[in-house]
Every structure is written in structure tokens, then in C-alpha cells.
């Protein structure tokens with residue numbers, strides 16, 4: 001392939017999560033040429049087979065030769081080396097540990113591959129194509145089943161010397177907190193208030209105090225952050241209180257984050273963050289009151305721009321900008 005063809009070729013991007021895999025073709029300008037979503041099979045081999053099938057199907061759909069793309073980027077819910085060896089995963093299952101994802105993919109489909117954990121990957125997506133554009137230093141915070149952050153510092157991903165930078169979900173926001181954190185086993189972590197299970201626990205407490213709440217009419221199995229958000233938008237005071245409380249705790253976590261990193265902007269993504277200002281406004285209020293020095297109170301707290309596609313956009317950004325994330329060296 002000529003240099004000119006490589007310069008203009010799109011990237012194929014994979015985002016392998018615990019519940020869904022997204023496969024996309026993305027142009028260098030950030031145009032989403034095609035995207036597919038499938039459920040994640042329970043072990044590595046069927047996952048790879050399904051992903052390869054979808055890559056070929058998607059390439060057909062947009063008349064693309066998978067062998068002539070600029071590269072294939074892969075975001076995955078696992079600690080992964082830049083060559084695609086899985087080191088650890090809390091979400092995908094033990095069968096993935098030590099799996100040679102890079103070797104397995106290139107044996108079936110030779111290409112220029114890039115790999116990253118699903119915290120730096122969406123951060124890169126927002127950095128190059130979304131709400132982090134034009135920002136040299138920002139944090140991408142995801143609020144969903146857990147809370148985590150990717151740090152983009154000095155114009156590059158920062159993972160830290162030990163590899164875990166951005167674990168904002170486990171900063172202690174309530175030393176007297178009683179709920180045990182499902183992620184780390186401590187008490188009082190930000191996740192126990194602002195992630196999905198934390199929000200649901202707050203909702204159950206709120207329902208007890210407010211039997212008139214619209215939330216009482218929601219079947220327990222259907223009580224989700226989205227359903228609580230809908231009730232809040234319909235004026236339900238108890239539901240608004242849930243997000244008010246979760247948002248204030250999120251604000252404490254973000255205060256710690258900005259005080260330590262001095263980032264200019266915090267981009268918030270993840271399913272719980274779809275509640276928008278219901279969650280973000282109380283968080284901003286706490287940061288405006290608590291951050292120090294006063295310059296930190298001006299940090300912009302904005303919603304992510306790419307929704308659930310920030311991971312595939314980040315995978316494409318790695319390809320186009322030749323970004324290798326080496327978790328063993330801290331950058």
C-alpha cells in the first residue's frame with residue numbers, strides 16, 4: 001500500500017467490554033463510517049471469533065479491505081500490554097488472564113494493532129474527537145457500574161509508575177461510610193455513592209423516607225439510574241435527592257482529582273452520567289465550594305461528547321496518532 005493510501009485509510013476500532021463489543025470503522029477526520037454492537041461471549045476464543053466475523057461484515061458493508069486499513073485499535077476491559085497480552089481483568093473473567101490477544105488477532109487478521117485498557121482508550125477518544133479537544137490537561141471520568149478516570153496530562157495519557165493512575169472510584173469520600181465497596185472491599189469509596197449500586201442504595205433509602213415518591217411504583221428489578229432520572233425529571237423530589245446526594249459525593253471525588261492534578265477540564269461519561277445536570281450540577285457546586293486554590297474552582301465539568309462510542313474513537317485515535325500505551329513504564 002502506498003504512503004498516500006495509508007494516510008487516508010480508515011481505522012478499525014474494537015471496544016471489548018464485559019457486556020458488549022463494539023466494532024467500528026472510523027475515518028482519520030473522525031467520521032463514523034459504520035458501527036456494530038454485539039453481546040460479549042463468555043470466554044476469549046468465541047469473543048475473538050465473533051469480533052473477527054463482525055470486522056469482516058463491517059468491512060464488506062463499507063467496501064473496505066480489512067488488510068488495507070491504517071490499523072486496528074482495541075479498547076478492552078482489562079489491563080493489557082501494548083502488544084496485547086492480558087495482564088489482569090476484574091470484569092471479563094479469569095479465562096482472559098495471560099491471554100495473548102495481540103498474537104491471536106494478528107494470526108487471523110494481520111494488521112498494525114494497538115491495545116489499551118478501557119480507561120485510557122475513551123480518554124483518547126474524547127481527547128482527539130470529543131469533549132477534551134483543545135485541552136492539554138484533562139481527566140475523563142466514567143460513572144457507570146464503577147467510577148474510574150483516565151488522565152490526559154501534558155498532551156498524553158498518564159498511567160502512573162504503578163499503572164493504576166485515575167482510580168478515582170476508590171478515593172474515600174466518607175470515612176464513616178458504611179456500605180462496602182464491591183470494587184475494592186473498603187468502605188466510604190466514591191463508588192459506593194455515585195456508581196450504579198450506590199445510586200440504587202440511595203434510592204432505596206429515599207423511598208423509605210418518601211412513600212409518596214414515584215420511585216415506589218417502579219418494580220425493584222426495573223429500578224435503574226435511568227428510571228430514577230426519569231422520575232427526577234418529572235419533578236419527583238425524592239428522586240432528585242438521590243442525584244443531589246450522589247452528585248455531591250461525586251463533587252468531593254472531583255475536588256480531590258482537580259486539587260491533585262490541576263486539570264483544566266473534567267469530562268464525565270458513562271451510563272449514570274446520562275442523568276446530565278441532575279448529577280453534574282451538585283458536583284460542580286461542591287467543587288466551586290471546596291477546591292483549592294481558587295483557580296481549581298474554575299475547572300470545567302462537562303459531559304462526554306461521544307456517548308458509548310468514546311472507546312472505539314479512542315481505539316481509532318491510537319491508530320492515527322501511533323499511540324502505544326505501555327502499562328509497564330507508566331506512559
Ligand SMILES: [Zn+2]
Nearest residue numbers: 170181184189
Ligand atoms: Zn472502593
